[in-house]
Amino acid sequence: MAGLTKKIAMVLGCVAAFGVATPTLSQGLAGAYLAGNQANRDNNYDQAAKFYAQALARDPNNPYLLQNALISFVGKGDVDRAVVIATKVASGQFGGQLADLVLTADAIKRGDYAEAQAILKDGEDRFTPLLHGLLSGWVALGDGKMTAAINAFDDMQNPTVLRLFGQYHKALAVASVGDFDTADRILVGDENGNLRLNRGSLIAHAQIMSQLDRKQEALDLLNGALRGTSDQGVATLRDAIADQGVVDYTYITNAKQGAAEVFLTLANVYDRDQQQGDVRYALIYARLAEYLRPKYAEAVLLTAEILQDQKQFDLATKSYASVPQDDPMFLNAELGRSDALVEAEKPDAAIEVLRGLTRSHGDVPRVHMSLGDVLRGQERYSEATAAYDVAVDMIPDPAPNHWFLFYARGITHERDGNWEAAEADFRRALELNPDQPLVLNYLGYSLVEFGLKLDEAQAMIESAVAARPNDGFITDSLGWVLYRLGKFEEAVAPMERAVQLVSNDPIINDHLGDVYWMVGRKREAEFQWQRALSFKPEEKDADRIRRKLDVGLDAVLEDEAKNETTLSNDN
Template sequence: MRVRSSVFALATMAMIQPVTAHAEGLAGAYLAGRAAAISGDHAQAAAYFDRALLLDPGNPFIVSNAVFAHAALAEWEQAAAVAEGLPEGADGQELVALVQFVRHVAEDDLQAAIDMIEAGNGPGPLANDLARAWLTFGQGDMSGAVDLFEALASERGLEELAALHLALARAAVGDFEAAHEILSGATGVQITNTERVVRARAVVMLQLDMRAEALDLLDGYTQAVPDPGLLALQAQVGSGETIPYDFVITAQDGVAEVFFTVAQLLSGDRNTTLSLLMAQAAQGIDADHTDAMVLAGELMSASEQFQQAAVTFAAVPEGDPNYIEAQMGRAEALEDLGQQEEAIAILAALAEARPDLASVQAAYGDILRRAERFEEAIDAYTAVLSLVDTDLPRYWFIYYARAISYHQIDNWDPAEADFRRALELNPEQPNVLNYLGYSLVEQRRNFDEALDMIQRAVAARPESGYIIDSLGWVYYRLGRFDEAVAPMERAVELEPNDPIVNDHLGDVYWVNGRYREAEFQWHRALSFNPEPDEAARIRRKLDVGLYEVLEEEGGVGALTEQ
C-alpha cells in the first residue's frame, strides 16, 4: 500500500529551496538551519530558522522550514505562531494546514477541522477519512461515524485500519460486545496484535467479565514480546483489580490514534520524516499519548538525533505503562551520545527497581558488557536466566552474551559451557559458531570442530568479513596456508579498515612466501590504530619477520595435537 501525503512533499521541498540572502546574518542562519534540517536535527533547525525569520519576516521558504521543524519537535503552538507569517498563496500551505488542523482538534473546534477536510486541506489521503469519522463521532453522530468507517473498510488494503478504529469507536460508547467481536477477528478482518491493540483488547474483555480470556491473551503476547507495560497490566488483571475502559474515549483521542496508527504504518520507511510528523501530531492532540512519544523517540534515534531522542523519552512520566520502555530508549540514546555512565546509571536504577523484569536485566547486562564491566554483566545475565524459561530458543543470546563476558575475564570453562548452550538453543547461529570456533582455533584445540563451525557460519553469513577472516585463520592455524589466502583476501575486501583482519592477511601472505605483500598489509594494519599490544607485535614482525615472532611466542600453525 502506497501511503504518502503532500505534507511530506512540502516538507522535503522546504528543505531544498533557496532563499535570497539580504545580509550575511540571514544567509548564515538560513544555511545553518537548512543543513540541520537535512540532517534531521530539528531542534537546531528550529533555532536557526527562527533566527532567520527575525531578519526576514514572512519569507515563505523560511516560514515553511520553521513550521516543519517545530512540528517535528511536537511544538505545535510555536508552529502555529510561525505559520501565521506565511503569506497567502505562498508555497507551504499544506504544512500550515496540518498545523491548523492539529490545533483545531486539540482545541475542540471539530467543525473547523471537518471544514478543512472538506476543503481539501486535511492531514492527508489516508488520515482524512479516519479523522473525519472520529470528528463526526465527536459531534454526537455515531451512525454517521460508523458509515464512514465502514465505507473506508471497503477500500482494498484499508480493511484492517478501518476495522480497528471502528472497534475503538464502539468501545468509546460502551458497546464492548461489538468492539470485542471486531478486535477478535470474528467479523472477518484480522487485526494485528501490536502492544497497543493487545492492551485495548484486554481492557475491552475485562468490561465483559472475560478476565481469564484477557489473561490468556496477555500471557500469549508477553511470552513472545515481554513488554513491560503489558506485563504490568497482566499483573493487575491477575490480581483481580478493577480496570475501567479508558483507552480511546473522545474524538480527540480518536484523531490522535489516527495519527499514531499512520505513523506506525510509515515507520518502516527509510525516510522517517513523515512518520515522525504524524507521531508528533498525535501528541499535539493528546499530550498523554505516550505510545506516540516513544515512537517519536525511536524515530529520532533511527535518524541519529540522539539528544532529542533522549529528551523525548525522558518526557514519559514515571508510573506510565511506557515509562520503563522509554527509560531504556533514553539510556540507549545517551550511550549513542557517548554518555555511557549516565546511561548505565539509568539502567542500574531500573534494574534495582524492577529486578523481576528480564528485559531490564538484559539491557543492563548489555550496556555493562559494552562498557567492559564484564563481571557485573555476568551477574545481570545470570539474573535474566533466573527469570525466564531457559529452554526457549530466544534466550540463546543471553547465554552468548554471558559467554563473551566470561571469555573477556579469562574464565573459559563457563564461557565454553554458555557458548555450547547457546548452540543447543540455536544450532546454526553464525555469531555463536564463529566466536566459539575462532576461540577454539586461538586455543589450538578441536581444530576439526572449529573448522566445521566456522564453515557453517560462513555459509550463513557469506558477506561477513569477520566470519570469513575466521575461516582464513583456522586454515592458517591448521597449516593449510595456501587455502587461507582466498578467504583472508575476501575478508579484507569486506572489512578494509580493520587492523586485525589486515594483520591476519599479512601473516597469511608471509607463510606463503609473499613477504613484500605481507609487510604492506602490516603497515596498513598499523594505519588503522590497532590496540597498543597488537601494534607492538606488528612492529616486531616488521623488524624481524613473522617466523622470528612466532618462535618467540612458541610456534606456528597447528602445534597442538588435535
C-alpha cells in the first residue's frame, strides 16, 4: 500500500492549509487569540476552541478568528458549531476549502443534495480531483440521479489511482441500490488487480458475495484476511456467513453513508502519508466522516488513533470509549483506549480497561497479552507472567508471529529471578522466529550478565547487531559481551558506536567508561562515568559509578569479588 499511498498523495495535490491565520488584533482580543494560537499549535483542540470562541465574542465577524475557530471546532468533534462558523466564513470575502467541506457535509447530512452539488460546483477549483469526483458521485445518487452518479465515478480516469478509487466507490454505489452483480464484477477487478483497497472493501465484497450465494468464496476471502490477525469485526462477519450463508448488505446503503466513506478515504490517505501535509487533514476528514455517520466505528477509531498520535489523550480516550459494547469493533476500541491511557501515564486506568476485557472478551489471547504488557511496563512482573500464562495456554500451536508472547514472558521470568523459565521462553521465541534480533540481544545479554555460555552469547549478539546495526542498545550488548570475555580492545569500537547511537543513556556511557579503563584510557573513562551520572541513572548504578570515580574500577571489581566470595562462604 505504500506505493499506492504515495500516488494518492500526488493526486491530492495542493490543498489550502488548515493553519493558523494571524490578524492584527486590538489589545482586548490579544490574550484569547494568542492563547488559542498556542493551543492550536499544540493540537489542543478543546482549549483552542474555547479561546477562539472568547475572542469571537469580542469580534464576531473577524475572518481570521473565524477560520481558526473553524479548525478547532472540527478538530474537537463539534461539527454542529463548526457549521455555524463555516456559514459566516463562506458569507465573507475569505471563504476557503474547510468552510466548503463543512457546509457540503452539513447539506448532505440534511439531505439537501442540490445545495451540496451547488457548493461542489462553485468550489471545484478548491477541491482536489479525488474529493470532488467521489463526492459528486454520491451527491448525484442522493439526488436520485443514478446515471449522473455513475458518470461521475467513471469520469475519474487519470491518473490510475483516481480510477481505482472512482471504481471502488462506483461498486459501493451500485451495491447500495441492490445491483450486487455489477458491484462484484468491479471489486473482482481486471488485469490491473482487484479493488480491495482497504478493510472496508473487504467487508463490502464479502457481504456482496454472500448475497450472490457464494458463501465459500466469501469465507475464503475473510479467512485469508484473518490469517495471523485478530480483527473482531471481520471475524464476526466470517462467523455470520458460516452460520447463515447469506447476510444483509449493510456496508454502504445510502448516499449519506457513501459521502462518509469518501471522507474516510481521504482521512486514511493523509494518515498513512505522514510526510505529505499536516496530519490534521486526516483528523478533519475523519471527523466529517463521523458527522455524516455517527458511531461509525471505522471513522471513530481512526479519529482516536490520530488524536493519540497528536498526544491529545483525553479526546482520544473519549473517542475510543464511544464505541458501544455490542459493536464488533469494541475490542479494538478498548485495546486502543488502554494504549492511550498508558501513553497518558494513567497505567492503573489502562489496567482497569484490560481487566474488564478479560471478563467480556476473555477468550481472546490478545487481551491477556496486552494486560501482561502493561503490567510488565509497571514492573508488576508476577502479575504480568500470570496474564501471559493465560495467553500461552490459549495458543496450543503457536505460529511464528507469536514469538513476542514468549519473549515478553521470558522478560518477566528473568526479572522475577526465574532464569530457567526465562531462558526456556527466550529459546522458544527463537524457535518461532530464529533470527529475531530483540530476542537474540536479550538472551545474549542475559547470558553475559549471568556469566553463562559466553561464546554462544557473543554469537547471538553479533547476529542481532548484523540485523540492526543502528540500534545503540544492541550494539552496547556486543561491546559488553566482549568486555566480559576480556576482549577489551575489541570492545572499544562497538561501545563507542553505541554511545554515538544513544548518546544520553547512562548505562551505555557507564559501559564505555569501563571499557576505556581496561585499555588504559583512564581519563576518558572518568569523563564517561561523569557523563553517565549526568543522565541520572538508578541510584544503585549511580552509587557504583561514584565509587569508581573515587577509587577506580580495579578497586571496585576487587571489592565486589571479595563480597561474592564472602557470600558464597556464608551460604
